[in-house]
Amino acid sequence: MSNEHTQAHASEHTGFPWKHVIGLVLSLILTFAALWCVTSFAFSPALIVTVIVILAVVQAFVQLFMFMHITEGSKVWQITAIGFGAFIAFCVVAGTLWIMLFAL
Amino acid sequence: MAAVTNHNNKPYEPLEYSTEEGSLRIFGFWLFLAADMVLFACLFATYLMYIHHTAGGPSSKELFEVKDFMIETVDLLVSSFTCGLATLEMRRGNKKATIAWLIVTLILGLVFIGFEVKEFTGMVQEGATLQTSAFLTSFFILVGTHGCHVSIGILWMLCIIAQLATRGINAQTARKVFIIGLYWHFLDVIWIFLFTAVYLTGLVL
Secondary structure, X not given: OHHHHHHHHHHHHOOOOHHXXXXXXXXXXXXXXXXXXXXXXXXXXXXXXXXXXXXXXXXXXXXXXXHOOXXXXXXXXXXXXXXXXXXXXXXXXXXXXHHHOOOO | OHHHHHHHOOOOOOHHHOOHHHHHHHHHHHHHHHHHHXXXXXXXXXXXXXXXXXXXXXXXHHHOOHHHHHHHHHHHHXXXXXXXXXXXXXXXXXXXXXXXXXXXXXXXXXXXXXXHHHHHHHHHHOOOOOOOOHHHHXXXXXXXXXXXXXXXXXXXXXHHHHHHXXXXXXXXXXXXHHHHHHHHHHHHHHHHHHHHHHHHHHHHO
């Protein structure tokens, strides 16, 4: 654990910010991949929406780990809080759609 | 808060975590972000509910311009990147570079707001207003709430830049720069979902 931290420390204090550039490039790739899925394919809307939502979730993880330093500080508590928030958010959105649109 | 005290024993810690108060405030901000996420989830759920309730007004396919929302998206992604560089330079102790990247971020934020205002006014001129349909009400509220967050972020960032310029980088200002960074990246994450659930889905459904 402490080793990991000193390494992160070293790369953070000198040299080119590779982590950030990779984060930006990944974000751009994922964004344009989602746009490409929507504009170039004639699959069913359900399939396309599923794919672009997965791409969005991946991109959210890129932000959390590449830019937001979620693994620093009170690591476990932060991840628990964000995880719980994401769980509630998912329940609100998926639950609403399930009940109201699909009328099950 | 075992994690916080453990952290103090580690050989390296960035300046913003160096005091217990700093660590706790950063953790507190993560809690705020989790709560804000739930707020947006409610707005997303409402929007997705009413996506087809256009009441004879314009639909998402007629309103959304790929070029316009792609410019907004790329602009916000790049601003998230430059904000990350500001945090990095803050940790390297470079006050001038930190301020410079924050100013770049701020300008990109203003450009984003400019495009959003242009988009909204364009839609209103085409007769797509807040009152037109349930679809448009929930659209303007959802996207507008995000835009409001970005606007507040811009004002907040101005204050942080002023504090950095006068006080330099210390445990307090470092924590403030880190937290505005978290906020800004979080707004980018929300936009990713707006881009996906509102704009891209609007082209498909």
